[in-house]
Amino acid sequence: MDLTLPHADVAWAGRARAFAENILFPREEELELSGQLPRATKDQLRAAVVAHGFNAINHARDVGGQGCTQLQQTLVNEQLGKATGALWAVAWHPAVPLKHGTPAQIAHYLIPSCLGHRRAAVAITEPDAGSDTGQIRTRADRRGDRYVITGEKWFVTSGDEADYLIVHARVDGAPDKPTLFLVDKSTPGVRVRREPKFMHTYVFGHLELLFEGVEVGDDKILGGVGQGLELTKDWFVEARLQIAANCLGAAIRAFELANDWAGRRVQFGRPIREFQGIEFMLADMATEIMAAKSLIYRVAWEIDHGIDRKVVHARASALKLYASEMAGRVLDRAVQIFGGRGYMRENPVERLYRDVRVDRIWEGTSEIQRVIIGGQLRKRGTGLFTDWPT
Numbered sequence: 001m002d003l004t005l006p007h008a009d010v011a012w013a014g015r016a017r018a019f020a021e022n023i024l025f026p027r028e029e030e031l032e033l034s035g036q037l038p039r040a041t042k043d044q045l046r047a048a049v050v051a052h053g054f055n056a057i058n059h060a061r062d063v064g065g066q067g068c069t070q071l072q073q074t075l076v077n078e079q080l081g082k083a084t085g086a087l088w089a090v091a092w093h094p095a096v097p098l099k100h101g102t103p104a105q106i107a108h109y110l111i112p113s114c115l116g117h118r119r120a121a122v123a124i125t126e127p128d129a130g131s132d133t134g135q136i137r138t139r140a141d142r143r144g145d146r147y148v149i150t151g152e153k154w155f156v157t158s159g160d161e162a163d164y165l166i167v168h169a170r171v172d173g174a175p176d177k178p179t180l181f182l183v184d185k186s187t188p189g190v191r192v193r194r195e196p197k198f199m200h201t202y203v204f205g206h207l208e209l210l211f212e213g214v215e216v217g218d219d220k221i222l223g224g225v226g227q228g229l230e231l232t233k234d235w236f237v238e239a240r241l242q243i244a245a246n247c248l249g250a251a252i253r254a255f256e257l258a259n260d261w262a263g264r265r266v267q268f269g270r271p272i273r274e275f276q277g278i279e280f281m282l283a284d285m286a287t288e289i290m291a292a293k294s295l296i297y298r299v300a301w302e303i304d305h306g307i308d309r310k311v312v313h314a315r316a317s318a319l320k321l322y323a324s325e326m327a328g329r330v331l332d333r334a335v336q337i338f339g340g341r342g343y344m345r346e347n348p349v350e351r352l353y354r355d356v357r358v359d360r361i362w363e364g365t366s367e368i369q370r371v372i373i374g375g376q377l378r379k380r381g382t383g384l385f386t387d388w389p390t
């Protein structure tokens with residue numbers, strides 16, 4: 001069993017680490033203290049993403065992406081996940097379902113998104129439809145050769161930065177016709193209702209959007225009427241892997257900082273790491289990070305080696321659950337090891353502590369991941385989680 005990373009993958013990780021440390025970290029405090037970055041800085045970051053080749057790492061080269069394997073994407077996301085304020089989000093990952101677009105949609109949406117000329121935001125969640133997407137009420141009513149979209153979407157991440165939205169709506173309100181629509185934000189009837197503040201500082205906004213009689217043609221349907229849920233499944237797998245890798249990076253950065261601090265901070269005449277209470281925390285952090293890394297790299301490798309889609313879906317839930325909860329525990333201990341300094345916003349550990357909290361909520365809460373894992377256990381048995389690839 002050869003677990004060594006190929007040179008090309010090591011190179012991706014090295015470049016991503018340099019990008020995080022040299023381009024993203026210097027922006028962290030400015031973002032934290034002012035709550036947002038000026039337009040000019042965001043534009044500089046966007047240019048840096050292209051210059052360093054981190055745009056669309058999740059798409060093929062022929063549509064303007066980087067053609068990375070899943071493992072390479074994971075290695076990059078781990079490094080970028082070390083940045084606070086979700087600065088990793090400046091390196092865009094155009095939504096996976098765009099691959100299923102028509103040639104015209106690929107030319108008009110996917111390619112410009114990979115190149116950084118356009119940006120999408122994803123609008124699925126609603127006031128009464130969070131974990132339970134079966135409750136989605138946004139509808140797209142057929143009127144002649146057009147669809148009229150009406151509804152309300154919440155938490156639309158990067159909705160402020162996006163120029164188009166991928167909107168989940170039911171055609172004619174029918175539950176069996178969940179469908180994705182590509183809606184340009186400038187279309188009449190698209191309205192920003194609110195941009196609430198959240199626990200984390202996030203480089204972009206999370207908007208509440210209203211769709212008031214928004215008219216679009218057939219050409220704006222992605223993948224076909226009724227395909228909405230099917231298309232979002234693969235997307236969730238990728239998003240869960242990305243979140244897990246970001247969590248891993250955040251945990252590693254906090255661990256390194258806490259480990260270093262524990263060696264330098266002297267109380268009662270000796271470095272605090274010499275107190276078993278501190279050293280046991282560091283030991284637990286090391287162990288959990290090692291376990292998460294092994295799990296995440298393994299599933300990324302399995303995807304690259306063509307493992308069955310349903311198996312991947314179940315394992316992506318397990319790793320998102322484990323990595324996000326691991327990051328929460330590691331960050332909590334890191335804050336504790338820093339004492340009062342761990343509670344200061346100028347300390348990356350404090351910011352990461354807040355940043356990783358949402359990873360147990362978005363792209364399926366921890367409870368929903370357990371629901372998925374439990375369902376798979378019932379359907380396929382324990383081997384899905386206990387077997388090793390042969």
Ligand SMILES: Cc1cc2nc3c(=O)[nH]c(=O)nc-3n(C[C@H](O)[C@H](O)[C@H](O)COP(=O)(O)OP(=O)(O)OC[C@H]3O[C@@H](n4cnc5c(N)ncnc54)[C@H](O)[C@@H]3O)c2cc1C
Nearest residue numbers: 122123124125130131155156157361362363364365367368
């Ligand atoms: C910062 C942020 C950004 C987001 N970005 C986006 C975005 O870009 N696009 C988008 O569409 N959405 C986005 N979301 C929405 C996110 O995906 C939802 O918040 C999430 O799916 C949970 O839905 P909910 O908030 O309605 O909670 P609810 O579904 O109401 O859940 C409340 C609680 O009940 C639990 N629960 C629900 N059902 C079950 C069950 N069957 N078994 C056990 N427990 C259960 C949940 O785990 C949770 O603890 C974002 C959310 C946040 C906070």
